[in-house]
Amino acid sequence: MMTHKLFACAAAAVLLLGCMTGCSSDRQSSQDAIQNATDSTISGAYADIIERSLLSLGNTTRIRAAMDRAQNGNATIGFIGGSITEGMTAGGSDCYAACTYRYFQEHFAGNNQVQYVNAGLSGTSSVLGLLRAQKELFQYAPDVIFIEFAVNDAQDEEHRIAYESLVKSCLNQPQQPAVVLVFTMLKDGYSCQEQMTKIGEAYQLPMISVGDALNPEFQLGRMQWSEYSDDSSHPNKFGHQLVASMISNYLEKAAVQPPAEESLPQTPVYGDGYMGATLVDLSGVTSLGSFEPRSFSQLFDRGYAAKADGTAQPLSFTVTGKKLFLVYTAQNSADWGIAGVYVNDRLVSTVSANSKNGWGGPAVVLAYESDTPQEMHVQLSMLQEQESKQFQLLGVGIQ
Incomplete structure (x- = not known):
């Protein structure tokens, strides 16, 4: 198991602050940023970007329970999604999922080891994600599940039902895992965030949006897409670290929130007719x-x-x-x-x-x-x- 310290937040702070000051010729490389950053570097506009990514803290009861299990030495953190979750461009050890796992291991498990399951698969939507979930995710009984299909799903009824069926299937697992929704985006702005947000709100789930965090920076010219991604969809190594920073921001906030009574909807938002597939x-x-x-x-x-x-x-x-x-x-x-x-x-x-x-x-x-x-x-x-x-x-x- 990987146990070295995750510097995603700090590294992203140094690099992004360099972008905003316009000192491109003097900017540190991302590798230098990772090596030299400390928590004290997170400030100013960078903190605003990270704060904008958190659409909803959601009900914190399940994530707090998962953190408690990690402290007791028995926790598994799982991810399911498309090629971004799989780690395309950044690689399996530097993708946001691996960075998030290491952060969770470092900050919430003490000396215990957290198990890591990455069920990301390139080019797949939540329909196939639902079909894959039992074999690739549920059999490992994860205590936390991150779902990322915003750029792979279509904006149609089939995918809305499949996504809600997947969300509900995750929530219904016997170990009652925490479920976190991550919304990524394409260069042209495409994302299924709007339809997925309605599901997240109904089920009181935490939601993290890359678009809400970065679009204002792109629009104001304070950041270029090329700094986040080397193509039209996949975050580069820094982009993955940035997404991991958004998630660690959520985890830090959730860790100090008191548990609250959970109330799941009696009727689905779009439909749950694919559950059990x-x-x-x-x-x-x-x-x-x-x-x-x-x-x-x-x-x-x-x-x-x-x-x-x-x-x-x-x-x-x-x-x-x-x-x-x-x-x-x-x-x-x-x-x-x-x-x-x-x-x-x-x-x-x-x-x-x-x-x-x-x-x-x-x-x-x-x-x-x-x-x-x-x-x-x-x-x-x-x-x-x-x-x-x-x-x-x-x-x-x-x-």
Whole structure:
């Protein structure tokens, strides 16, 4: 376990204050800032930026309980989200999740070790996050869960329901974890913060906004996007430290707040109809057809790829549930084709692996749903004139 001291807040203070004074030629490197910073450097405009990031302190009962468990030597801190949480650009040891973990370890666990679980996965939305949660997060019984999907979700009903279902599923875990919502943003300003904030308010959750913290600085010219990110979405190493500073600010404030009675909403904000959805084992395929078994990753280790040989015999399997989710590879390429989804011998939907937003990562679609659980005999087959194109089924989710 990593136990060295986290200087995220202090390092960010030195670098950001340098940005604001306009001394770009004399500015310390981020590495120098990390080595030389102390808590006393946090002041002035930098403190205002960090303060703006905290949209809501939320109910502090659960986070205080998690801090108490850490002091007693039994705590796990977990994260779930997209590529920002996974650590793209900064790397796994310097991403905001790892920085936050080290801060929590240092300040709230004493000499005890806190367990760290990072379930970030590039290019994934809260729909797939919900399906992944049991295997990648819940089985470790985290005491604190940070959720980050603001730039990966779409502003539509499906993602609003999936996000609320994920939030509620986290809150309903037996160990009653604290749940913290983190809202990141893209360079063009895109974020699902507005729809997600309504959920956070209803469930009295802490909420941290990168946009609320940084947008005023960008608008006034006191900071450039390039100082936060090297592309259009992912924080660079300093950007990750800055996000970690925003989270540590929340943790510091929550630690001195008295617990309060928790009151969760009786009715959902958008809907919780995806609760209980999870990935299922596809080892029981009854017919391979024109597909062949393939392992794509540790998570998707029992997938299937179309042979792309001009044949279109269906891949067949049976599952039971109300909703059928298919996880597949999405590519922006005409070499990738369209598959038909048949349930109990009826064509219920089609799935196109050729997407303008595809980049070779996992995508998910709700392929079929019914009002009541039923046994579903599922067949996946390339459509006519798609038989020589590629298609990869990574996994199947059932609710």
